[in-house]
Amino acid sequence: QKEVEQNSGPLSVPEGAIASLNCTYSDRGSQSFFWYRQYSGKSPELIMFIYSNGDKEDGRFTAQLNKASQYVSLLIRDSQPSDSATYLCAVKGYSSASKIIFGSGTRLSIRP
Amino acid sequence: DAGVIQSPRHEVTEMGQEVTLRCKPISGHNSLFWYRQTMMRGLELLIYFNNNVPIDDSGMPEDRFSAKMPNASFSTLKIQPSEPRDSAVYFCASSPSGGAADTQYFGPGTRLTVL
Numbered sequence: 077q078k079e080v081e082q083n084s085g086p087l088s089v090p091e092g093a094i095a096s097l098n099c100t101y102s103d104r105g106s107q108s109f110f111w112y113r114q115y116s117g118k119s120p121e122l123i124m125f126i127y128s129n130g131d132k133e134d135g136r137f138t139a140q141l142n143k144a145s146q147y148v149s150l151l152i153r154d155s156q157p158s159d160s161a162t163y164l165c166a167v168k169g170y171s172s173a174s175k176i177i178f179g180s181g182t183r184l185s186i187r188p
Numbered sequence: 189d190a191g192v193i194q195s196p197r198h199e200v201t202e203m204g205q206e207v208t209l210r211c212k213p214i215s216g217h218n219s220l221f222w223y224r225q226t227m228m229r230g231l232e233l234l235i236y237f238n239n240n241v242p243i244d245d246s247g248m249p250e251d252r253f254s255a256k257m258p259n260a261s262f263s264t265l266k267i268q269p270s271e272p273r274d275s276a277v278y279f280c281a282s283s284p285s286g287g288a289a290d291t292q293y294f295g296p297g298t299r300l301t302v303l
Contacts (some may be wrong), residue, residue, distance in 0.1 A: 108290075110291070118296075119279055119294035119295060119296055119297050120231070120279075120294050121294065122291050122292070122293075125291060164231065168290075175233055175236060175244050176221075176233070176292065177233075178230065178231040178232075178233075179230070180230035180231075181230060181231075
């Protein structure tokens, strides 16, 4: 079992709709959760991070965390063609020496 | 402010040659990470440093790979000898702290092709 699992996609969503990206992780001690966006040929860039159970909203993006279910998701409202990219889920343990583990990413395509 | 700087951006070499990738982290960041990304394996952490000291090198694939961080503003990743299976994009990232709240800032990457 991979430590951080994501559906590779591609996930195709019509423009203006809500895109829902999901991620599960195996380490119950994980404390920090990140979503990165990576455009083709570019480097990953951080979109959001979340530490506490529940929802965290930032503009059109909402991260949701459920530690009991070991599940984290990213919702993108009013999807735009510019949101088409690969989204990487990343998880980090509690200690400062813990490394961040990345999922393999979900490819999202927003169709006009 | 300048972001993470990597050089070269592209490297094409022949099997058996030595390859050296370079990274300059964001000034003031005290953690530095080297990643490798391929279609098959995704983004893999190779090694990371905190305050110039290697903390975890368990991701380094084999002895052919070595990394150094002689000072806070420079790091190298060396592959000797290189093999075709080392072809990948290598990213360097830096972070302002080693705590749980760290956010990593990635460089543009070095695309390595080993023929």
